[in-house]
Amino acid sequence: MAAPLPIPSPEPAPLPPTAWAVLGLLSFPGERTGYELKKWASSSLRHFYWSPAISQIYAELRRLEALGYATSRRSGPEEPRARRAYAITDAGRAALAAWAAGGHDAGPPVLKHPLLLRVWLGHLTEPARLRAMVSEHIAYTRGELAEVAGALEHAEGVEAWAHPQIALRWSARHLEAELELAEELLADLARLDGGPDVRADARPKASGAGPGHPGQPPDDAPTHG
Amino acid sequence: MAAPLPIPSPEPAPLPPTAWAVLGLLSFPGERTGYELKKWASSSLRHFYWSPAISQIYAELRRLEALGYATSRRSGPEEPRARRAYAITDAGRAALAAWAAGGHDAGPPVLKHPLLLRVWLGHLTEPARLRAMVSEHIAYTRGELAEVAGALEHAEGVEAWAHPQIALRWSARHLEAELELAEELLADLARLDGGPDVRADARPKASGAGPGHPGQPPDDAPTHG
DNA sequence: ATGGACATGTAATTTGTTACATGATTGC
DNA sequence: GCAATCATGTAACAAATTACATGTCCAT
Numbered sequence: 001m002a003a004p005l006p007i008p009s010p011e012p013a014p015l016p017p018t019a020w021a022v023l024g025l026l027s028f029p030g031e032r033t034g035y036e037l038k039k040w041a042s043s044s045l046r047h048f049y050w051s052p053a054i055s056q057i058y059a060e061l062r063r064l065e066a067l068g069y070a071t072s073r074r075s076g077p078e079e080p081r082a083r084r085a086y087a088i089t090d091a092g093r094a095a096l097a098a099w100a101a102g103g104h105d106a107g108p109p110v111l112k113h114p115l116l117l118r119v120w121l122g123h124l125t126e127p128a129r130l131r132a133m134v135s136e137h138i139a140y141t142r143g144e145l146a147e148v149a150g151a152l153e154h155a156e157g158v159e160a161w162a163h164p165q166i167a168l169r170w171s172a173r174h175l176e177a178e179l180e181l182a183e184e185l186l187a188d189l190a191r192l193d194g195g196p197d198v199r200a201d202a203r204p205k206a207s208g209a210g211p212g213h214p215g216q217p218p219d220d221a222p223t224h225g
Numbered sequence: 226m227a228a229p230l231p232i233p234s235p236e237p238a239p240l241p242p243t244a245w246a247v248l249g250l251l252s253f254p255g256e257r258t259g260y261e262l263k264k265w266a267s268s269s270l271r272h273f274y275w276s277p278a279i280s281q282i283y284a285e286l287r288r289l290e291a292l293g294y295a296t297s298r299r300s301g302p303e304e305p306r307a308r309r310a311y312a313i314t315d316a317g318r319a320a321l322a323a324w325a326a327g328g329h330d331a332g333p334p335v336l337k338h339p340l341l342l343r344v345w346l347g348h349l350t351e352p353a354r355l356r357a358m359v360s361e362h363i364a365y366t367r368g369e370l371a372e373v374a375g376a377l378e379h380a381e382g383v384e385a386w387a388h389p390q391i392a393l394r395w396s397a398r399h400l401e402a403e404l405e406l407a408e409e410l411l412a413d414l415a416r417l418d419g420g421p422d423v424r425a426d427a428r429p430k431a432s433g434a435g436p437g438h439p440g441q442p443p444d445d446a447p448t449h450g
Numbered sequence: 451a452t453g454g455a456c457a458t459g460t461a462a463t464t465t466g467t468t469a470c471a472t473g474a475t476t477g478c
Numbered sequence: 479g480c481a482a483t484c485a486t487g488t489a490a491c492a493a494a495t496t497a498c499a500t501g502t503c504c505a506t
Contacts, residue, residue, distance in 0.1 A: 016465070017339060024346045035485055048341035053467055058487065081474060083485060097349040102358050106339030108365060109403075114242060114331030116273035116395060121249045122388030124322040133327050140333065163347030166413045170341060170406060177402035178334075181395060188391045241493065260457055278495055283459065307502075308457060 012095035013067055017106055018052055021045060022060040023069055023088065023096050029160055031073070031087040034058045044151050044164065047144070047171035061086050069095055119185065127193045131186060138182045145175040237320035238292055242331055243277055246270060247285040248294055248313060248321050254385055256298070256312040259283045269376050269389065272369070272396035286311050294320055344410065352418040356411060363407045370400040 025037050025045070032040075034057045041051040052060070064070040069092030075083045088096070099106075115137050122130050152168045155161040250262050250270070257265075259282045266276040277285070289295040294317030297309050313321070324331075340362045347355050377393045380386040 017337070017342065018465080021342060024342065027346065027349065033485070034487095045345075048336060048338045048345070050335050050337055052465095054485095055468085055487075056466055059466090081484065093349070096346065100343050100346045100350045101354055102343065106342070108369075109336065109338040109340065110275050111273060111334065111336050111399075112242070112275055113273045113334040115334065116392050117242065117246060117249065117331070118325050118327065119395070120270075120273070120389050120392035121252065121321065121325045122391070123385070124252065124318070125325045129326055144333075160348070162417055164345050166347070166410065166417065167341050167345035169413060170344070170410055173406055173409060174336075174402075177399075177406065181398055181402065184398060185391065185395055188394060192387055192391065243493080258457070259459095277493095279457095280459075280496085281494055284494090 012098050015063075015099075017049075018056070019060050019063065020096060020099050020106075021049055022052070022057060023064055023092055024100075026064075026070055026086055026088040027093060027096055028164075031085040033083045033085050034061055035083075037061075037086075043147070044168060044171075047148055048167055048174070064092065067095075068092070119189070122189070122192075127189065131189055131193075134182055134186050134189065138179060138186075141175055141178050141182065145172060145179070148172045148175060237323050240288075240324075242274075243281065244285050244288065245321060245324050246274055247277070247282060248289055248317055249325075251289075251295055251311055251313040252318060252321055253389075256310040258308045258310050259286055260308075262286075262311075268372070269393060269396075272373055273392055273399070289317065293317070344414070347414070347417075352414065356414055356418075359407055359411050359414065363404060363411075366400055366403050366407065370397060370404070373397045373400060 021041075022037065025040060026032070034054065037057050038051070038054045041057070045051055061070065061072070065072055065086070068089060070086045070088055072084050072086045075081065075085065115133060118125065118133060119130065148168060148171050152165065152172060155165040155168060158165075246266075247262065250265060251257070259279065262282050263276070263279045266282070270276060286295065286297070290297055290311070293314060295311045295313055297311045299307070299309050340358060343350065343358060344355065373393060373396050377390065377397060380390040380393060383390075
């Protein structure tokens, strides 16, 4: 059914960041379906702002349409599959621009890092187990980095993708930092395990690859996404 | 009322990470109230795993007690204020240890970075405005770093806090990396604004403090938490 | 006596997830 | 024909937030 009444409210509606993220996806040239949005979010948005469930994307799209921030078009009989493609409206673009300019302050970055939660609880875990989890994380992160590098190549050169490209570059660097942080974490844990008195000769801890940690993680199927 | 029946189930209940985080808070020596837990979470847990709303902490505490993972004690008449202090039980400690050992895999780190979301949407924003937001973020992050440094001092030396200390050290390094990332982001944006041809003489970008950024952020009232 | 920190909680609402249902199209 | 992918959605639920209600204790 058609949206009841696309009320053109003057001030932008107070929406959760997720809604703006979805609208943002729509703000780049072209129209796209919820399905496509989900794939895009999973491959790039995810690295600096998480990827909502597909069902939520559909819900947000409906809301955006009800607000008059997006329009949808059902594919006609000429196209094979039945699909609903969304596009941003002028009102939507204006509201999004107002939000992006930071009038209300979207809040500080929030990090949920389950591995660190476990490290924090390290007094309950066998030291070797803990270190193994950190190593696993390193392998996983390497996979992520490879994925971002791929997405980055994809955006390279295209004029309209300049900012997404910068965001992706940030993500790549962030993952590199994450890798380094994890190595240092490993060193800290080793120091702890070795006892309070650290011997100076306790191997300078070459930051290179540790002893055979298993191969890289899934590069497409998020085993635990 | 007393919990209906602390069923001692053999396998640990499948709980959301938040519940484990709260139980984790309880796993350190001593008993504490929901209020205290909230303050502690805000000052340290927050930096690597977010701080739940106080109402949710109370809710989780009730759930943990119902599961037999925690016990509570209402302050007697000897103590001034009426307060309910919680302590972890042996079953709780066992369940938490099992979770921490990583049997089920708590998932990858999730980052929600509103600033990056805005950078990603940079095509909608005035370049100067965008850069100002990044600068603001740098100032904010410096404040965060100072806070972590404070918390770190607090944990220093105490035997039982070894792992929390390592987590905090990670957080401090993470914030330092965040600072560097933001500087690089600023440089990327400047490069974009300056046109595709970057002049080599475009100021080496002293990484020192920017012009008068306002004081540190709220340390207790989450203005936008 | 007044305001602020301490302290606990309930209710309403929103946000977000998982599981499920359905069906078309493509490639083997 | 069959499996995988495309595509959309609903329903049930879980997680989490905000706003509110209530009261104590402490310092000024």
